[in-house]
Amino acid sequence: MAELFHRKLERTAIGFVLAIIAAASVGGLVEIAPLFTIDETVEEAPDMRLYTPLELAGRNIYVREGCYACHSQMIRTLQDEVERYGPYSLAVESKHDHPMLWGSKRTGPDLARVGGKYSDFWHVAHLTNPRDVVPDSNMPAYPWLARTELRLNDLPLHLKALRAAGVPYTDAMVENAAVDAYDQATPESSTSSGVTERYGEKTQVRVFDDVATQVTEMDALVAYLQVLGRLTDAAYKNTAAPQKPPEPVK
Amino acid sequence: MILTLTETERQVALAISVAVALCGLALAAAGNQDTMEIHGWLILAFGGICALVVIREIWGPEPPKSRLESYYDEPIKFGIAASMAWAVVAMFVGVWVAALLAFPDLTFDGAWASFGRLRPVHTSGVIFGFGGNALIATSLHVVQRTSRARLPDQLSAWFVLVGYNLFCILAASGYLLGVTQSKEYAEAEWYADIWLVIVWVTYFILYIRTLARRKEPHIYVANWYFMAFILVVAILHSINNLAVPVSLGHAKSYTIWSGVQDAMVQWWYGHNAVAFFLTAGFLGMLYYYLPIRAQRPIFSYRLSILSFWGITFFYMWAGSHHLHYTALPHWVQTLGMTFSVMLLVPSWASAGNALLTLNGAWHRVRDDATLRFMMVAAVFYGISTFEGSFLAIRPVNSLSHYTDWTVGHVHAGALGWVALITFGSLYTLVPSLWKREGMYSPALVEWHFWLSLAGTLVYIFAMWNSGIIQGLMWRTYTEEGTLAYSFLDSLRAMYPYYIARAFGGLLFLIGAVIGAYNMWMTVRAAPAKAPLESDVPLNAAVAAAGRG
Numbered sequence: 001m002a003e004l005f006h007r008k009l010e011r012t013a014i015g016f017v018l019a020i021i022a023a024a025s026v027g028g029l030v031e032i033a034p035l036f037t038i039d040e041t042v043e044e045a046p047d048m049r050l051y052t053p054l055e056l057a058g059r060n061i062y063v064r065e066g067c068y069a070c071h072s073q074m075i076r077t078l079q080d081e082v083e084r085y086g087p088y089s090l091a092v093e094s095k096h097d098h099p100m101l102w103g104s105k106r107t108g109p110d111l112a113r114v115g116g117k118y119s120d121f122w123h124v125a126h127l128t129n130p131r132d133v134v135p136d137s138n139m140p141a142y143p144w145l146a147r148t149e150l151r152l153n154d155l156p157l158h159l160k161a162l163r164a165a166g167v168p169y170t171d172a173m174v175e176n177a178a179v180d181a182y183d184q185a186t187p188e189s190s191t192s193s194g195v196t197e198r199y200g201e202k203t204q205v206r207v208f209d210d211v212a213t214q215v216t217e218m219d220a221l222v223a224y225l226q227v228l229g230r231l232t233d234a235a236y237k238n239t240a241a242p243q244k245p246p247e248p249v250k
Numbered sequence: 251m252i253l254t255l256t257e258t259e260r261q262v263a264l265a266i267s268v269a270v271a272l273c274g275l276a277l278a279a280a281g282n283q284d285t286m287e288i289h290g291w292l293i294l295a296f297g298g299i300c301a302l303v304v305i306r307e308i309w310g311p312e313p314p315k316s317r318l319e320s321y322y323d324e325p326i327k328f329g330i331a332a333s334m335a336w337a338v339v340a341m342f343v344g345v346w347v348a349a350l351l352a353f354p355d356l357t358f359d360g361a362w363a364s365f366g367r368l369r370p371v372h373t374s375g376v377i378f379g380f381g382g383n384a385l386i387a388t389s390l391h392v393v394q395r396t397s398r399a400r401l402p403d404q405l406s407a408w409f410v411l412v413g414y415n416l417f418c419i420l421a422a423s424g425y426l427l428g429v430t431q432s433k434e435y436a437e438a439e440w441y442a443d444i445w446l447v448i449v450w451v452t453y454f455i456l457y458i459r460t461l462a463r464r465k466e467p468h469i470y471v472a473n474w475y476f477m478a479f480i481l482v483v484a485i486l487h488s489i490n491n492l493a494v495p496v497s498l499g500h501a502k503s504y505t506i507w508s509g510v511q512d513a514m515v516q517w518w519y520g521h522n523a524v525a526f527f528l529t530a531g532f533l534g535m536l537y538y539y540l541p542i543r544a545q546r547p548i549f550s551y552r553l554s555i556l557s558f559w560g561i562t563f564f565y566m567w568a569g570s571h572h573l574h575y576t577a578l579p580h581w582v583q584t585l586g587m588t589f590s591v592m593l594l595v596p597s598w599a600s601a602g603n604a605l606l607t608l609n610g611a612w613h614r615v616r617d618d619a620t621l622r623f624m625m626v627a628a629v630f631y632g633i634s635t636f637e638g639s640f641l642a643i644r645p646v647n648s649l650s651h652y653t654d655w656t657v658g659h660v661h662a663g664a665l666g667w668v669a670l671i672t673f674g675s676l677y678t679l680v681p682s683l684w685k686r687e688g689m690y691s692p693a694l695v696e697w698h699f700w701l702s703l704a705g706t707l708v709y710i711f712a713m714w715n716s717g718i719i720q721g722l723m724w725r726t727y728t729e730e731g732t733l734a735y736s737f738l739d740s741l742r743a744m745y746p747y748y749i750a751r752a753f754g755g756l757l758f759l760i761g762a763v764i765g766a767y768n769m770w771m772t773v774r775a776a777p778a779k780a781p782l783e784s785d786v787p788l789n790a791a792v793a794a795a796g797r798g
Binding site: 006007010011013014016017020021023024025026027028030031032035036038040041042060063064065066067068069070072074076077078080081083084088089090091092093094095096097098099100101102103104105106107108109130131134136137138139140141142143144151154157158161162164165166167 | 283284350351352354355357359361364365366367369370425428429430431432433434458461462467468469474477478481482485489493494495496497500502503504505506507508509510511512513514515516518526555559562563564565566567568569570572573574575576577578579582585586589648651652653656657724725727732733737738741742745748
């Protein structure tokens, strides 16, 4: 009987098309739609900060260079991972990540909590030539980052686009994006209190690449790496095994 | 090629080419200071070249009415050539990125040549360039033959294939420039994605219109798979790629999805790109070219139905197995795992159906390397779907995830199944399409077969070893209860396998180069053969019978 029905179905192209759409839609609907409606999916974290424009620019460099192809940013709920990398990742920690960078492969170690683990100096040396610091590393060298000036003028547009996608950047943040990015990597500049006003006292304001005269892509990428895992303390507090968040290295 | 278009079609083709070129110009102007500018010029050049090609022959003679008494195969030939060209380029890049993991300084000090930028060129190049062109070409061949109807017009198929290759070029060149969304297997940016939607909708309409003209009451099973491939890829692509561009002059965009929802959407896309691009489409190939080559009918119609609907329904649930033990809610992980295990039933139904079809034709498998390509592809399909279900089980995944085991699994499918079924199909298709007696050199087909098989085996054994070692080292504790190995210890252990993997990939690449050469020489130098009288649309066959 079932075969008879199928014999009919396969005589009509449109009927077949509709049947495929129906069969293929169920799985996605059942698994994805509830993720937007069930409140427990993403935890509450009132102390959650937003990426500053400089950190965002660094994140975009991370994306551009395909770092996610070899580094995950998702510590799984497994004992060895927690001991190696720190508390397992919470959904809220990537709440404002467009896109998420959880990754799928660890040719290099996980970076979800790399912020504050190494000094800026180490990061700059490592990115310039990883084998200077870690002789057996197979990571590519990125020497041009320190030579390339960061494009600042379009950062307001970036924040605006992210706001359209749902990140709660304020008008002041959008307006001052370019200045904020410059100031965060140039602490002597007169306006630098604006960044901490807008993005919180914990914002790391300093010369990241050891060259104070210009803001480079290296500044941005290191600023991003140093904030990874530091946007909220939720993963240390609201879990089965609470810990004290580490003090960052400068 | 332009002479096979009608006069009106040539004018439309010219108009489309000019419109594309103008869009390129607009993007180049808007994209001042941005990588968008380079892509704008590239699109302008692409549209310009297409326009020139059309103009050269736009006033040529109208194609004869008798064209309607044969199938329209010109664009299919283009698709096959493009597919093999992408295969050689993208597999070369594959060997290169494999070598970069062992020798990280093979980058010529250029940003474009670092691993992170080259890897998506390899993945998109083989999946979309090689696989996609082969799928579009074979689907248009199969739908005409199994419907006994010619394509409804001459232009649509050209638009689909040429437009699709523009997408592939934008994607691959973008990655080298650092233009990427970072969504795996969907890295191309918003403008390329929009263009692909236009191309894909045209493809779907072309397919449905051809089916509507069919002279056979039933739609053959290969077409079910091609339809599922076209439809579901359209759904996946449109939803996963929803994004807000920074501006019309920026290549960069931000996906509307974030965090955990983004992860789920991405792997719903990612896993079903495997399902509907790399499985359903190629099963369509298998269901047509394998029985043709073996000269045996498909073993079981009922098994075909079971496996088709099983795959279409179950696969869409399986994506969350990429996110075991992550911040994705547990219930979604469990659903993904359950359905992944159930997927083994329809998958093995397909593989079994293919292998049982060969019963009575095993002597051909022994003697004919082309059929052997397809047989081994079916075996690898069985192996890699079993492996897939196994890796989706949560505790197994805790070991395998993030390691090279996943990479090995993907390549068991991509090399062993997808590439081998494609080569088998193309070796069947090329001589018949160009009306040759056979391939230029059967001996080279044998060489290609054994190099491919050897390369695949070396590759996946290297990755099984490295992946399992890596996974075990990460979780090994000392007697004092501390982690026994640093991450770097596990990396050091990988180097021999990375070299072995690059060697396996090199063997596979050499095979593909030999295959491309053999096909090229078949077109140029193999002795011609009169086409089969039955290889015409039904209206032509009826007309011929009437004349006789």
